Structure formats: structure tokens, C-alpha cells
Amino acid sequence: MNTKTAFSVIAPAKLNLFLHINARRDDGYHELETLFTFLNFGDTLDFSVNEAPTILITGDTKGIADCDNLIYKAALLLKNHCGISSGVKINLTKRLPMGGGVGGGSSDAATTLLALNKMWNTQLNIDELANLGLQLGADVPVFIRGKSAIAHGIGEQLVDVELEQKWYCVVHPNQHVSTAKIFTHPDLKRDTPKISGDWRTHKLTNDCEPLVKKLCPEVEKTLQWLLKYAPSKMTGTGSCCFVEFASQVQAQDVLDNLPHTWQGFVASSANVSPAHTELAAIFDQ
Ligand SMILES: C[C@](O)(CO)[C@H](O)COP(=O)(O)OP(=O)(O)OC[C@H]1O[C@@H](n2ccc(N)nc2=O)[C@H](O)[C@@H]1O
């Protein structure tokens, strides 16, 4: 049951509908141009009061130590930033593949910040939460702001866009791709010019795709297999690949035919993050 002391919230997946890398900065991060959308599919985080003043993480933590878990880090960051004495229990049901390019860890962190800001009544505004989130990862701010957007900078400068709702079949080829490994690889293409004018009229690619295909033949195989159905793309630094359709039936057909060695899911896109929609239903009634 959802009450204000015990409630569940989604940590949705994101897709990078394109991802251009424009330059490497002096601090090692990369200047990007990328289009983010959210999916109605993700992890579930259950929040409840902890009588002790500690942050307790349970569930599918898959061997991630508490001190490395982005959920724990997000809760601790907000607790320390706002001088909160309360604790919290957070249970994770993991559905998003780790190292899959669908932003699972970043989304878990963002949902934690958004939910605890309500539960602890810390009243930070979205800009403050996004700035805190950026300390945890370049992808966290878009999940905090919760709007489909084109991102610049390292992914934190966001301009909202309205996209048509689509259905996606997202396939995980059972490969973990390290974001850091791709961004430090000498063969990564890092010189795509910034888009001038309307992005919709440009050739939109994922600059990580050629390198990830080379390093990870299973990703190449997945992209090839998906081509039978529709133009296939990779999200983020991989390993997940996806195809886009107007209808759920078309996306489900791909999933139904998926080779057993891979996993996948079907989801629709949303211009507003489902985490925001769910939190509003719990707290803003
Ligand atoms: C590739 C994307 O998934 C696209 O949405 C994100 O930019 C990655 O976001 P993220 O996983 O939250 O990234 P972080 O945890 O901040 O960084 C992971 C690794 O990627 C590198 N990184 C990340 C973002 C960026 N714009 N340039 C980078 O070079 C960082 O140096 C780091 O080694």
C-alpha cells in the first residue's frame, strides 16, 4: 500500500535515441549531444521508515557493496546535505540490466533523491536536486528533471523536447559494457560536430556503436538480428539495443521471437518520467 511513510516508486529506464560525442574535455569527461526519452519500464524502489537513523538497502543489490550502491550514495548525500537525522529502508527490485546503457543505476539514484526529498520533507527544488545528483553521475540530472530532453555538456544541460509516444523492444545481449572503458578507449569517435539547426533533419547516430560492436561481437549480432524488424540502435555505451514501433503489437512480436540467449522487454516511451508521475500521485493529492 502506498502511504507517505511506506510507498513504492519506479526507477525508469532511459534510451539515448542518438548520442553524439563532440569532444573530450580536459577533465576526461566528454562533451555530448544526446536525446533522452523515458520508458514505462524499470526497477522498483520500496521506501519505508527506519526506526534507526541508518540507511538500510535490501533486495536485488546483486553483490554491490552498500558504499558503492548508487541508492545508498544518493540517500546519504541528501541526508548529509540537509542534516537529516532520520533513517530509511529501501528495497530494490532490479529489472534493468546493469551496464546495459539504460541508466539503471542513475535512475535508482534519481528516484531515491526525488522520493526522499518528499518523505523527509527536505524541500530542495529540482535545480538543487539535479546538482546533487550530478555528483553521482552524468545521467542522474535528466532523471531528476524528468522530461524528454536533448542534453549537452556532459549530459547535464537539458533542453526539453516533446516526442511522439512510441513502443520499443529493448534487447540485452547478456553483456556488461563498462561506460568508463568505452569513454577511455583510444578508438572512440569523439569529433562529431554539434548539430546546427533542427536536430530532426540531421543524420542521428550513436558514436559509441562502432567501437562497442568491435569490442563486443554479441552487440553487433543483436543489432543485425533486430534489423529484420526495423532500424536498430544501441543506447548509451551499450550493451542494450532497441527497435522503435508505432504499436505495442509490433514491438511484442520482436520480443516473442527473441533468441533464448538474450533477454528483452517491451515498453512505451513517456515525455514525463514515470517516477515523477508516480510521486505526484502519492504526495501531491
Ligand atoms: C553514456 C551515457 O549513458 C549517455 O546517457 C552517460 O553519459 C553516462 O552517464 P553515467 O553512467 O551517469 O556516467 P558517470 O557515472 O558520470 O561516468 C562514467 C564514466 O563515463 C565517463 N563519461 C561520462 C559522461 C560523459 N559525458 N563523458 C564521460 O567521459 C566518465 O569519465 C566515467 O569514466
Ligand SMILES: Nc1ncnc2c1ncn2[C@@H]1O[C@H](COP(=O)(O)OP(=O)(O)OP(=O)(O)O)[C@@H](O)[C@H]1O
Ligand atoms: N543501484 C544500482 N543499480 C545498478 N548499478 C549500480 C547501482 N549502484 C551502483 N551501480 C554500479 O553502476 C554500474 C553501472 O550501472 P548501470 O546499470 O547504471 O549502467 P548503465 O545502464 O550502462 O548506465 P549508463 O547508461 O548511465 O552508462 C554497475 O556496473 C554497478 O557497478
